[in-house]
Each structure stands twice: as C-alpha cells, then as structure tokens.
Amino acid sequence: MATEQQPIQSVWTRPPRKRDQPALSQAQIVAEAVRILDVEGVDALSMRRLGTALNAGATSLYRHVANRDELIELVVDEVYGEITVPDSDDPARWREAAVVGAQSVRAMILRHPWIASLLGSVGLSYLGPNVMRLNERLLAVFVTAGFPGDEGDQAISAVISYVIGMGTTEAAWLTTVAKSGRSEREWADQLRPAVEAAAQEHPHQRERLVQDDVEADPERLRDEKFRYGLDRMLDGLAARLKR
CATH class of the missing domain: 1.10.357.10 (Tetracycline Repressor, domain 2)
Structure with a gap:
C-alpha cells in the first residue's frame, strides 16, 4: 500500500495565510527580525523575543509565519534582496x-x-x-x-x-x-606575536610573516x-x- 506523502514544510510552499487587517505587516516582522539578528545574533532570535520587540502577541506573528523556521526563510530572502547584479546584455x-x-x-x-x-x-x-x-x-x-x-x-x-x-x-x-x-588593526597587532610564535617551526609560514x-x-x-x-x-x- 502506498504511503501518503507529507507536504514539504516551507513558507514558500504553503498557501498564504488569511489576514483580517492585522496590526503588523509581514514586512515589519521581517525587518525587526533582521535588526535583532544584526545586533544580537542567531541565538537571540525567537518568536517570543520578536513579539516582545514588536510589542505584539504571538497571535499577531502567527498570522504571517507558522514558526521560527519560516521566519528564518523570510529573513534570508530579505537580505538576499540587497544583492546587486548588473544587466547582462553585453x-x-x-x-x-x-x-x-x-x-x-x-x-x-x-x-x-x-x-x-x-x-x-x-x-x-x-x-x-x-x-x-x-x-x-x-x-x-x-x-x-x-x-x-x-x-x-x-x-x-x-x-x-x-x-x-x-x-x-x-x-x-x-x-x-x-x-x-578593539579595532581590526588593534586586534591584528595584538594577535601577531602569537602568530609569529606558532609559525616558528614552519619555515614557509615564518618567511611569509617576515615579508608581511x-x-x-x-x-x-x-x-x-x-x-x-x-x-x-x-x-x-x-x-x-x-x-
């Protein structure tokens, strides 16, 4: 007997959710999620953290995204929208x-x-x-x-x-x-003695450091x-x- 195939779970494969004039738009939710990720990192992003930042209950969020996985799909696509590729007619x-x-x-x-x-x-x-x-x-x-x-x-x-x-x-x-x-330059300068010490037994790397x-x-x-x-x-x- 054939087994019933389960639908693939993704924000891009399910029908759009019905919304009755929600207080938040999907764009607002995604923009705030990106801000949290930029400032606090991946581990900080949760539906609860996002709801708190937006001063919104879970119901408002779930009108747009079913779970954190769907939210991640949306934020990844959002930042990919920043990428520029010129026209290719030549x-x-x-x-x-x-x-x-x-x-x-x-x-x-x-x-x-x-x-x-x-x-x-x-x-x-x-x-x-x-x-x-x-x-x-x-x-x-x-x-x-x-x-x-x-x-x-x-x-x-x-x-x-x-x-x-x-x-x-x-x-x-x-x-x-x-x-x-620290600044990138300050960090590199502070790290250099340890790098030089680690390279002492490796002549090619030691020579490269001398030439840097x-x-x-x-x-x-x-x-x-x-x-x-x-x-x-x-x-x-x-x-x-x-x-």
Missing part, C-alpha cells in the same frame, strides 16, 4: 557583471554575519522571490557570456560557493574582532585576498569559454 562584459555580483554578495554577508550560520539550514529559502531574482540575473550573465544553460548553473555555483566560503571566514573574523572591543607589511590596513588586505581568489576563479571560467 557578452563582452560578463566578467565585470560577475565581479559586481560577487562583491555585492560578499558585502551582504559582512553586513549580516549571522547569515553564514544559516545558509546550510534554511529549508527552502532558495525559493524566495529575492533569491529567485538573483539567480535569474546571474544565470542571464553566464548564458549571455556563452555558457550553455546547464553549465551556467555550474559556473554560478562555483562562484557563489567561493564568495560564501570567503565571506563566512571574514564574518567569523569580524565577529571575533567586534567582541574584543605590518603597517598594511587589514581591511585592504582582506579586499585584496578576496579579489585575488575571485579573479582566479573567473580566469578559469574565461578559459573554459574559450574552449
């Missing part, structure tokens, strides 16, 4: 568009460091309207460049995986710096490291196009 400028899009994704992650810890556990967040629009614009960039549709998907995945990986590392670093109460510009701006170094990896990724995709 095949010769696909790389420029890809760079702008990649840098915009990175900037979003650094504005909202909590996003890094949610990307692997956000259910069907990738069905949200902002994510779908982003994917469509990115796919248009790569298809216009000359990649077949299926390979365009793979190219997007490679670039975005790199950006998320680097952005997650940066977000973790900046979160640690923020908790210290200790006066360099840490933010500029992060920017350069990100752009180096992105450029090498795009070099590989450009070579693929030529073949």
Whole structure:
C-alpha cells in the first residue's frame, strides 16, 4: 500500500495565510527580525523575543509565519534582496557583471554575519522571490557570456560557493574582532606575536610573516585576498569559454 506523502514544510510552499487587517505587516516582522539578528545574533532570535520587540502577541506573528523556521526563510530572502547584479546584455562584459555580483554578495554577508550560520539550514529559502531574482540575473550573465544553460548553473555555483566560503571566514573574523572591543588593526597587532610564535617551526609560514607589511590596513588586505581568489576563479571560467 502506498504511503501518503507529507507536504514539504516551507513558507514558500504553503498557501498564504488569511489576514483580517492585522496590526503588523509581514514586512515589519521581517525587518525587526533582521535588526535583532544584526545586533544580537542567531541565538537571540525567537518568536517570543520578536513579539516582545514588536510589542505584539504571538497571535499577531502567527498570522504571517507558522514558526521560527519560516521566519528564518523570510529573513534570508530579505537580505538576499540587497544583492546587486548588473544587466547582462553585453557578452563582452560578463566578467565585470560577475565581479559586481560577487562583491555585492560578499558585502551582504559582512553586513549580516549571522547569515553564514544559516545558509546550510534554511529549508527552502532558495525559493524566495529575492533569491529567485538573483539567480535569474546571474544565470542571464553566464548564458549571455556563452555558457550553455546547464553549465551556467555550474559556473554560478562555483562562484557563489567561493564568495560564501570567503565571506563566512571574514564574518567569523569580524565577529571575533567586534567582541574584543578593539579595532581590526588593534586586534591584528595584538594577535601577531602569537602568530609569529606558532609559525616558528614552519619555515614557509615564518618567511611569509617576515615579508608581511605590518603597517598594511587589514581591511585592504582582506579586499585584496578576496579579489585575488575571485579573479582566479573567473580566469578559469574565461578559459573554459574559450574552449
């Protein structure tokens, strides 16, 4: 006997909830949830905490979201709406568009460091309207460049995986710096003696530290490291196009 399939649980797959002139809008709820996440982090966000911040009872919230999982889907899609990808009508400028899009994704992650810890556990967040629009614009960039549709998907995945990986590392670093109460430069300077001590038995790393510009701006170094990896990724995709 065939077993009855259970519906997939997601804010994007269920019918919209009926609302009789609710005191709160979904936009207000999502905006406040993002604010809590930005200020207090993922662990602080609960339906109760959100209701308190909005001076609203649970009933008002549940008119829009069934649970915290749906709320997370909504906030992830909300911040993805901040990402910019240029128009893709010029095949010769696909790389420029890809760079702008990649840098915009990175900037979003650094504005909202909590996003890094949610990307692997956000259910069907990738069905949200902002994510779908982003994917469509990115796919248009790569298809216009000359990649077949299926390979365009793979190219997007490679670039975005790199950006998320680097952005997650940066977000973790900046979160640690923020908790210290020091500037990024002050934290790096204070950490350097421990790094030098740890590198003493590792000649390649020791030599690299000797060559480092200790006066360099840490933010500029992060920017350069990100752009180096992105450029090498795009070099590989450009070579693929030529073949």
